[in-house]
Amino acid sequence: MAPLRQSFAGDAIAAARRLLGMVLVHGAHRARIVETEAYLGPHDLACHAAKGRTARTEVMFGPPGHAYVYLVYGMHHLLNVVTGPEGYPAAVLIRAAEPLTPNLPALDGPGKLGRALGIDRRLNAVDLCDPGSPLHLEPRDGPRPRIAAGPRIGVDYAGAWPHKPYRFMVAGSPHGSRPRLC
DNA sequence: TAAGTGATACGC
């Protein structure tokens, strides 16, 4: 398996950490990922896959390294990277990124990132490991960033799960999302 | 602190 896809073939926590520092490319837009959240699988009550295999969650059951894009609150498109072995539904939410191209506003929240980069559900299921995809990832070029962890955001409905430290950030980055709980 | 927005999942 190609090295980039291999980064996502393990569990969502490992993938969430490896995604930090990678560059997200959509057309002319480029942004460096600085904050991610892991959604571990069917047993994770905060993970959409806990609801079972549905039309929406179908892509999470597919191969790793593909996009899972969905609409929340009727207006925000959120981008996730499918992780885990094929058939095991898990994903990593991209929460914030550092703008690398001119004319990009702050990408300090998953909804703002989706809107600024022009991401919507038409990109659901695209292969993020294929440089030919309109939306794809580039491997991290620099050194491995120092990583900070904290609780996930916006999933208080999921019992004890929200308190687990499955949210990962590039330590000290000024480009993270607003609820800065660390 | 609350509204906005529409897909989704689930109950009937």
Add this chain to the structure above:
DNA sequence: CGTATCACTTAC
């Protein structure tokens, strides 16, 4: 069918 809920953001 109806309707409750939502991995968020922005304006009061």
